[in-house]
Amino acid sequence: MEVGAGKPSFLRNILARVLLLGVLLIVVRFAYVVTITGESCNVGNFCFFPLPENFNFVAGTGVVNKAVRSQPAGQSRSDLYTSKDWIKSVHFYSSVFQDLISEGFLSPDSKSLCVETPFGQEVFALKEIGVSDAVGIYKKASKPLVISAKLNRIPFGDDTFDFIFSGGGRFDGVSRPLDFASEISRTLKPEGFAVVHVRANDTYSFDSFLDLFNSCYDSSMSYIREIVLQKHTQILRRGGSGNKCSIPGHKLELVRDAEPLIKQEPLKPWITLKRNINNVKYLPAMADISFKNRYVYVDVGARSYGSSIGSWFRKQYPKQNKTFEVYAVEADKTFHEQYKLKKGVTLLPYAAWVKNETLSFEVHRDPGEQVSDKGRGMGRIQPVKSSSSGGGFDGVVDEIEGFDFAQWLKRTVTEKDFVVMKMDVEGTEFDLIPRLFKTGAICLIDELFLECHYNRWQRCCPGVRSPKYEKTYEQCLDLFTSLRESGVLVHQWW
DSSP, X not given: OHHHHHHHHHHHHHHHHHHHHHHHHHHHHHHIIIIISOOOGGGTTTOSSOOOTTOOOOOOOOOOSSOOOOOOTTOOHHHHHTSHHHHHHHHHHHHHHHHHHHXXXXXXXXXXXXXXXXXXXXXXXXXXXXXXXXXXXXXXXXTTTEEEOBTTBOSSOTTOEEEEEEOTTGGGGOSOHHHHHHHHHHXXXXXXXXXXXXXXXXXXXXXXXXXXXXSOOEEOOOOSSXXXXXXXXXXXXXXXXXXXXXXXXXXXXXXXXXXXXXXXXXSSHHHHHHHHTTTOOOHHHHSOOTTOSOEEEEEETOOSTTTTIIIIIHHHSOOTTOOOEEEEEOOOGGGHXXXXXXXXXXXXOSEEESSSEEEEEEEOOOTTOOOBTTBOOOEEEEEGGGOOTTXXXXXXXXXXXXXXXXXXXXXXXXXXSEEEEEEOOTTTHHHHHHHHHHHTGGGGOSEEEEEOOOSOBOSSSTTOBOSSOOOOHHHHHHHHHHHHHTTOOEEEEO
16 A cells, blocks of 8 residues: 555656746746847747747837848747847838838738748738738748749739739849749739839839839839839830830930040041940940840851950950840851850851842952951842942852841840840941831840941051942941930940
């Protein structure tokens, strides 16, 4: 009997010690939360367990100066939700959303989506101010506020949300901004609002951003940091339709800031080029090109790879760390073989022309020009029926295929792409440029480096002008002037 009576007493002692240990742990946890971190138990940090799905609290006050960008290693979700950065970030977005409510862009009944939110501060802020139907998406889920989703495939149906928000300047770093913008437009309800915080700090990047949204062109705020767009059922397009297009104001601003044209004909243009190239104001040096869908370089009259693609564009042109698709338009088959070994370059082995037809390719050489093993002299194209071959022409004539360059450009790029072009076509620019204007393809070109060919002075023979071209320097200057007056950022090239 005495032995049997001792067993319950032993078990009671064990249970009592376990209970005391639990109480001690709770007291220590309480002291750490209140004394060390300065937080209170009512914000969930006191709990040992993950936050429930319907967890809610009122964040403290303060002004945000940075958002929570990453969760430190080993930090629990409850610790994250009560960190100072989290609370400041939630308070900041709460004030943003309250302003949007007061201005009529958001309401407590708005079905809302926050995109590219790693931990859901924006979602939490919406719920805090009474917008209960809100969810966030990111490549990695952070439940209960954020679900996993790809930006180019938002997992919701068309016309789902009344309000879509992208904060923290995260839109700036998206690799495929057009797909992202298209998904926002697709899932936003007609008359709904999309609000985006971006780092567009100039009019060119601002307009490039707006161009991504075909149907959300009602910009209610002119501020660069916060842009509010409203979706309309009728697509509103800035610019003309068909073959007509209007040059937006932000391109005219760039033209006004460009280097001045050289008004006086240079006696030694090959020297003038070397000097003037240091004065050229490249578009990416004047504006942010981040909000373009694709980046394209078209070299019309490319000749060899090293003539301009390898020696100038890839080494000197400021690309803002963007990867460019490169197209080389070159009719002279002498240079075709070397492009087979160049990655990232698409060769178009034809002549840029105003229509699709067979042409004669006349390879001229200036007086005193030495024949190089690297290639032939510059070639000039003419329709076969008007070829000047056979009558006093000292050179080589080939038959080649010409293509409608303006129509190809319209099929290849869009106004949402960033397009840089170098054109060296041995006098054909006086045919191609008017064609680009007539078709509206000129509006697809963001920056143009144009070599205009005229009867200039020869390097070999003082006092002798080139017999290859009929145009004068004044006519070339008129061409450059008309391009700039039309809003085309064109640079003189030799």
